[in-house]
Amino acid sequence: MDPAANRIPAVVPGAKAYRGGTHRSRTPEETLRAFLPLAERMGITRLANVTGLDCIGIPVYMACRPLSRSVAVSQGKGLTPLEAKVSAFMEAAETFHGETITQPLKMASFAELSRDHRVVDIDGLPRSRLGEFDPGRQILWIEGAALAGGEPLWVPLELVSTNYTLPQPQGSFAFAANTNGLASGNTFEEAALHALCEVIERDALSLWRLGGEAARAATKLDPATVDSALCRDLLAHYAAAGLDVGLWDVTSDLGVPVFCCAVAERSDVAVEAELGAGCHPDREVALLRSLTEAAQSRTTRIAGSRDDYVPESYNSAAKLARNRTAQLWLAEPPRRSFAAVPSLGGATIPGDLQRVLARLAAEGIGQVVAVDLSKSDVGLPVVRVVAAGLEGAYQGAGSDYRPGPRACARGLGEGEWGAR
Secondary structure (H helix, E strand, O other): OOHHHHOOOOOOOOEOOEEOOOEEOOOHHHHHHHHHHHOOOOOOOEEEEOHHHOOOOOOEEEEEOOOOOOOOEEEEEOOOHHHHHHHHHHHHHHHHHHHOOOOOEEEEOHHHHHHHOOEOOHHHOOEEOOOOOOOOOOEEEEEEEEOOOOOEEEEEHHHOOOOOOOOOOOOOOOEOOOOOOEEEOOOHHHHHHHHHHHHHHHHHHHHHHHOHHHHHHHHEEOHHHOOOHHHHHHHHHHHHOOOEEEEEEOOOOOOOOEEEEEEEOOOOOOOOOEEEEEEOOOHHHHHHHHHHHHHHHHHHHHHOOOOOOOHHHHOHHHHHHHHHHHHHHHHOOOOEOHHHOOOOOOOEHHHHHHHHHHHHHHOOOOOEEEEEOOOOOOOOOEEEEEEOOOOOOOOOOOOOEEOOHHHHHOOOOOOOOOOO
16 A cells, blocks of 8 residues: 555645535544544544434434543534534534643632733623622633733633533633633644634624524524525425524624524424534624534434433423424524625634634724643644624523623513523
């Protein structure tokens, strides 16, 4: 066999080597060849194709990591089985890095730390209802750097770590602890862009959901205006499976494309309604992500393997109510055109990242901090992004998330269909 056949091509800095359901600096084949040998090091024991659990045919994979310190099962989706396989692997890899942080930490109060170090804008961070921030109480901090300019900035570890097995010190639970803004990639810039897009997506989706019926009615997308062949193919998959689909343009004032997709059965049986969301500088990729994530959400629900899916979420009465509410959503008339959604995608990944950062800065979101969680003995770029001023992940009335400054400034309340 020719040794060159197994050689992994070097990443060309900035270039987009792959433009399928996503934009990457390597093809899925190259990414898997580069990083799959690291599976044992990260505790990934299995990559399973679970597409056939549902009737849609949109590829979905799951990655198993039994010794996880958060969730033991990660999901991945894509336009092809290989895209979905890589997606699941990379999600498991990034969570491993978030659980096993080896970077230096500081135990200090905000008052102490801010005397000698630059600290992120505390008032702009996503908060939890489970605790109150005390500037005089000591908590753990980790150092990151501003994506625009590289200025060192310290952020609460609670917003970065995904190790949920450790006893939490006093002063914990003031900030929203989840995986929002945690991402991996073939390069640091690719991981940072992916992480930042997730943060923007959650901000936009939270504002939209908190906006209630008025926001929903004004933003429904007309599927007939979608001119992407890839997106139309996914819509055809849903139609062939006998499922109803609703699309919403939930792009916020930041001007970075974000879409929401709802999928529901036409009867009151089988799988409950599910949501998917996606954000990307390129509007086609953003819509593709929402469509594939909705399929992933359904398959994950069917598999029942996620640690964070509580038994109550499978309650028949709740499922029935959710489906009927979703059908009311889907019956609303569309008002938006796909062509009216902005698209910022360019020729390079660093260029996309800079354009997105510029959009945030134009709206007063200047502190976008990246914490590099990559490990020298692993060699897989992983980044956690914290953007002061953006909303965190609101998951429905009764959730632990406390709406932040952007939601409060709009006078947004609570009360809408379910949690994603």
